[in-house]
Amino acid sequence: MPESSYVLAPACVFRPGPDATVVALVGRRAFSLAPRVFQTLAAFACPRTIAAAHATLAEFGSPAELAATVAGLVAEGLLVDERTPAVAPAAWPTSLVEALDPAALARKDDIAAQLAAGRAVVIRDALRRDLAERVGAALDAAVRWRAVEAFGSSPHYRHHVLDxxxxxxxTIAASRALFGAAASRELAAALSGRDCGGPLELGATRYVAGDFAAPHADHKLARAVAFVWHLARDWDAASGGQFVWGPSGAQVVPSFNTLIVFNVAAETVHAVTPVSPYARGKRLSVTGWWSHGAATDEAPEPAGFARWGVGAASYGAQPLALDAARGLLAL
Structure with missing residues (x-):
């Protein structure tokens, strides 16, 4: 019988970890890998027998020791025997009703109330983890980003969009189908109290050093409800690129699988702070709008606005934590 060949599991994705480690993600499980283990996995990026891999990993021990390491990686689902039929990734959900975290769906009434009051709702761990990993990994590997910018007109901005x-x-086309599905539009309409029957706008964006978006509202279009699905990993406030919510002055540091949703109106001014030239990692997101079924010059303003502070960054509804422990906030 021919010797087995092993290969990296197709659902396995990687991200940098602390102290020279690498984090491997398979489905909903995460593994912190020492450099030696990661190098062993990398040796099986293409199908190889243990004997063939040992030729480049001899310093890690004998063939028997490598075989034992491989057996452990197979048991954890990080490597697969090439002769074993591959397990297909989980099916792509048909709508946001399937894709959103059940805890967020259970708070639909709370979310609707805050959107009606003019707040932006921030949902941590918003979508299914396997879906976020799939889209995040695709954007992380993307190379064809195109700079778009506008200066000398309003609003001023510079960022990069995916070709x-x-x-x-x-993957982005599949995301567009997900957010644009009839059940997704119905959910957006139920939460926002808006007509979401018009064309969906959706694309992938990346902010690199120097990219920003000046304060703007997006209301002089047919846009009804805006969303930003953040897919940045290991991003911190020192890197810039925060989402700034003008009505309260609150800021949100991008984090992986965080969804921000708000009703579009003249008062819902928002911005993105400039990304630092010292930023590490990639500020990636999927951004879009559900629009009105009939074109209109201006969306109606949400109820509940009242000036409560001083200055351009302190008007509208005060920030409110709906349930910070469960990752649901209102700005």
Missing amino acids: EADPAGP
Whole structure:
């Protein structure tokens, strides 16, 4: 019988970890890998037998020791025997009703009340983890980003959008179908109290050093409800790129699988602070709008606005934590 060949599990993705480690993610499980273990996995990026891999990993021990390491990695699902039928990734959800975290769906009434009051709702760990990992990994590997900018007009901005000829293009097309599904539009309409029957706008964005978005409201279009699905990993406030909510002055540091949703109106001014030239990591997101079924010059303003502070960054509804422990906030 021919010797088995092993290969990296197709659902396995990696991100940097602390202290020279690498974090491997398979489905909903995360593994912190020492450099030696990561190098062993990397040796099986293409199908190889243990004997063939040992030729480049001899310093890690004997073939028997390598075989024992491989057996452990197979048991954890990080490597697969090439002869074993591959397990297909979890099916792509048909709508946000399937994709959103059940805890967020259970708070629909709370979310609707805060959107009606003019707040932006921030949902941590918003979508299914396997879906976020799949989209995040595709954007992390993308290379065809195109700078778009506007200066001398309002609003001022500079950021990068994904050229959908990039290999990540089909993933974004699938995301567009997910957010644009009839059940997704119905959910957005129920939460926002808005007509969301018009065309969906959705694309992938990346903010690199110097990119920013000056305060703007997006209301002089047919846009009804805006969303930003953050997919940045290990991002911190020192890197810039915070989402700033003008009505309260609150700021949100991008974090992986965090969804921000708000009703579009003249009062819902928001911005993105400039990204630092010293930023590490990638500020990645999927951004879009559900629009009105009939074109309109201006969306109605949400109820509940009242000036409570001084200055341009302190008007509207005061920030409110709906349930910080469960990752649901209102700005």
